[in-house]
Amino acid sequence: MTEARPVLNETIGAAARLRSVTRRLSPADAQRLDLLAFCGDDGLLFTHDGVGLAARGVSLTIPMPEGTRAVDHVETVLRSITVDDALMRAGSGPVAFAALPYLPGEPGTMTVPEIIVAKSSDGSAWYTRITSIDTDANDLTDNEPVEFVAPRISRWSPHGFDLHSSVTHEQWCDKIGAAVERIKAGELEKVVLARSVDVIATDDFVIGDILSRLHALFPSCMVFSVHGFIGASPELLVSRKGSAVRAHPLAGTIARSGDSETDAKLAANLLASSKDRWEHSLVLGTFQELLGPLCDELDIPSTPSIMALRNVSHLGTLITGSLRARDVADAKAPSALQLAGLLNPTAAVGGVPTDIALAVQQELEPEPRGTYAGPVGWVDAAGNGEWAVGLRSARIAGNRARMFAGGGIVADSEPVSELVETQLKLQALLAAVVRP
Numbered sequence: 001m002t003e004a005r006p007v008l009n010e011t012i013g014a015a016a017r018l019r020s021v022t023r024r025l026s027p028a029d030a031q032r033l034d035l036l037a038f039c040g041d042d043g044l045l046f047t048h049d050g051v052g053l054a055a056r057g058v059s060l061t062i063p064m065p066e067g068t069r070a071v072d073h074v075e076t077v078l079r080s081i082t083v084d085d086a087l088m089r090a091g092s093g094p095v096a097f098a099a100l101p102y103l104p105g106e107p108g109t110m111t112v113p114e115i116i117v118a119k120s121s122d123g124s125a126w127y128t129r130i131t132s133i134d135t136d137a138n139d140l141t142d143n144e145p146v147e148f149v150a151p152r153i154s155r156w157s158p159h160g161f162d163l164h165s166s167v168t169h170e171q172w173c174d175k176i177g178a179a180v181e182r183i184k185a186g187e188l189e190k191v192v193l194a195r196s197v198d199v200i201a202t203d204d205f206v207i208g209d210i211l212s213r214l215h216a217l218f219p220s221c222m223v224f225s226v227h228g229f230i231g232a233s234p235e236l237l238v239s240r241k242g243s244a245v246r247a248h249p250l251a252g253t254i255a256r257s258g259d260s261e262t263d264a265k266l267a268a269n270l271l272a273s274s275k276d277r278w279e280h281s282l283v284l285g286t287f288q289e290l291l292g293p294l295c296d297e298l299d300i301p302s303t304p305s306i307m308a309l310r311n312v313s314h315l316g317t318l319i320t321g322s323l324r325a326r327d328v329a330d331a332k333a334p335s336a337l338q339l340a341g342l343l344n345p346t347a348a349v350g351g352v353p354t355d356i357a358l359a360v361q362q363e364l365e366p367e368p369r370g371t372y373a374g375p376v377g378w379v380d381a382a383g384n385g386e387w388a389v390g391l392r393s394a395r396i397a398g399n400r401a402r403m404f405a406g407g408g409i410v411a412d413s414e415p416v417s418e419l420v421e422t423q424l425k426l427q428a429l430l431a432a433v434v435r436p
Contacts, residue, residue: 008073011062015080015112018059019135020094022085022128025117030125036215036223038117041207044097045225046378046386047215051121052222053091053378057114059130064108067101068341068375074110075335078381081112082133087126090241090384091118094130096337099226099390102345102374103358111227157209158201158399161434166196166366172422173415175364182360183411190282191351191360193418194406196367197426199433201399210396213432217310222388229371231393231429234309235316237375238343239386240336243328245295245321250307251283251348251408252276252315253421267306267313275412280304280315282410283347286354287319290342294334295321310431312424336385340375348408349373349389370395372404392429403429 025033035054039045044055062077064070078094085093098110116128167175172195179191207230214232215223221232236248254270256263270276284300292298298321307316327333334342351357361369371390379385394403405425407418 012080015077019082019133020130022092025125033125048222051119053118055113055116059114060112062110067106068344069104071337071341095380097378099229099371099376100374102369157206158203160202162200164198176415176418179409188356189352190410191357192406192408194404196404199401204398205396224376228396233388233391235389237387237389238339243323247319249283249348250314250316251280279408282352286347297322335383337379340387
């Protein structure tokens with residue numbers, strides 16, 4: 001961190017020259033606020049069940065030279081911004097967004113936007129403008145940001161697509177088989193392996209259109225967009241609001257048929273699967289180990305539940321807790337970003353033990369993950385925030401999209417079944433990206 005210190009000091013200095021002004025939107029504007037429309041093709045977005053944050057512009061970029069291994073300076077930067085906040089609630093005031101790399105040590109960046117809009121589950125909404133400290137606060141609140149509230153007309157989406165897998169099906173099954181042999185040999189207990197598919201379109205992708213389709217196809221997921229990395233993640237890595245923390249890890253997958261009676265039987269089979277329950281228990285063990293010491297209370301249900309998505313169901317466990325009261329009172333409780341850095345990568349996307357799983361991934365996976373399966377979300381100056389695992393995601397660059405899908409490999413894994421799982425997960429995302 002020593003070499004990066006001058007850059008960080010410069011960033012803190014730049015933050016000290018900024019002012020953040022937050023005001024509540026009128027009831028009429030709150031009702032018609034459309035976060036997807038506000039985000040458009042090039043904004044920032046994190047929304048779930050119609051609530052969340054959207055943003056546009058860049059007022060400050062915060063370097064993350066050590067990725068999720070060193071994140072403490074982000075709060076220092078955000079707290080260096082002069083704040084005029086009429087609400088003082090989670091997501092108000094200065095907020096930084098990011099899609100951070102999956103590998104903990106890989107460098108990344110966080111973005112503090114120029115303008116942020118937010119909608120809460122209670123129906124209220126607000127906006128934050130961030131500009132030079134020399135700008136009069138009254139000048140920032142004369143015109144509410146309604147110009148992006150109404151849906152906007154985009155250009156035409158591509159009409160033709162070519163798909164290319166990073167490996168053949170046979171090669172992928174061979175890789176799964178190799179991982180199973182290493183697990184049976186006692187080298188590790190679990191590893192998650194992912195493969196990628198590239199989509200090349202006739203024209204540039206229209207990100208706003210894809211986000212709208214993701215929101216429609218996966219209403220229960222967290223839809224996000226951060227500088228070309230978009231997706232609809234079903235998995236909450238961690239959130240913090242005040243002292244309350246939540247996480248919703250997923251591990252264990254089965255296909256859905258579309259028939260309610262058949263799907264009920266499939267879900268029962270998933271709950272009864274010793275292979276999937278073992279895989280899921282490994283994930284929960286890491287959350288207990290990492291979050292437990294930070295909390296006065298941490299509730300991890302003994303039995304997982306079923307999270308049903310469009311074409312698959314997952315085993316999921318909603319974890320809730322309260323950070324230690326003395327840490328919250330002394331402003332020493334970890335921020336949402338710090339918690340995300342602590343948990344990343346979880347056993348749901350990495351493996352057990354983590355270091356060995358990461359080494360096996362880098363050996364067997366055909367492409368580097370980048371931000372796939374890394375933390376994506378936001379944090380505010382008070383440490384509140386929400387971070388999803390960057391799954392069901394695509395990296396969009398012009399007319400190219402790269403998407404990943406993976407599965408947890410344990411001793412009982414069967415290569416062809418694991419291949420089918422990646423196909424199901426890729427099909428879900430392709431339904432939003434490929435529209436001939």
